[in-house]
Amino acid sequence: MSERTVLIVDDELAIRDMLRMALEMAGYRCIEAENIQQAHALIFDERPDIILLDWMLPGGSGLELMRRLKREESTREVPVIMLTAKTAEDNVIQGLDVGADDYMTKPFAPRELIARVRALLRRASGGEEQGRMEVGGLVLDGESRRIIAGDDAIDMGPTEFNLLQFFMSHPERAYTRGQLLDHVWGGNVYVEERTVDVHIRRLRKALQTEAADYSGLIQTVRGTGYRFSSRGL
Structure with missing residues (x-):
């Protein structure tokens, strides 16, 4: 596998x-930016495999850059880890x-950062890919x-894709939430359980298409977590 590039x-x-x-010792190639303008230029010139993005930056916030990246078709799939001194739940969820x-x-x-970088890159590349699955006209092609x-093709991020792939397989x-973290994020990765709720919400939104509303496939199970069921159609 070629050397992966991390933009800091x-x-x-x-x-x-x-x-x-830390990243170079783990075998990654690193490029750096200290503000939004530098970062934006490097993203399009260097095409990094993953971005470590500070929340507060000169000339604007990391959230502002994130919005720009997710609007661009060429960059919306690039995994991003936010680095923040903010601990309030509202800021994290935002x-x-x-x-x-x-x-x-x-x-x-x-060491925790490296573990998360590895897990995200593994998820973005598909991990152990599976074949074609179909439920009620919704088709997922793992290859x-x-x-x-x-x-119509449905656009969604790599984490949402992996969640849907796991659900359709099970x-x-x-x-x-803990089981989903273990299966989709990986058992050695430190991610808070509320992260699952955010990605479930994004997955449901992506599944609301012009052809049909498939968001009901992802059911909330009170007191437990989530279930994928064709009875939700």
Whole structure:
């Protein structure tokens, strides 16, 4: 496998140095930006495989850059980990809602960061891909990583795709948030359970298509978690 490129976007040189050293020791190639303008240029010139994005940046916020990336077809699939000193739940949820795949609150351990980077890259590349599955006209093709409803392709992020792939492979069974984290994110990755709720919400939104509303396939099971069921159609 070719060397993966990580873009580090942070205005603090000491943090960039720490991240670069840890990532390079783990075998990654690093590029750096200290503001939104530099980051935007590097993203389109270098095409990084994953982005570590600070919340607060000179000339604008990381959320502003995130919105721009998710609007562009060429960059919306790039995994993003938000780096933030903000700990309030509303701020964390806001970052995930805008499109972040994960977040880390400063200060954090480099080993944990590397684990999350590896997990996100594994998920973005499809991990163990599966074949074609269909439920009520909704088709998921694991080899091409496409989702089709009728004649229309459905756009969604890599995490939502992997969630749907897992659900379609394991229908009619309720899973807790913790179990979903283990199966989809990986058991050695430290992600809070509320992250699951954000991605479920984004998956349901993506499944509301012009051809049909498939969001009902993802059912909330009170006191437990979530279940995929064709009875929701």
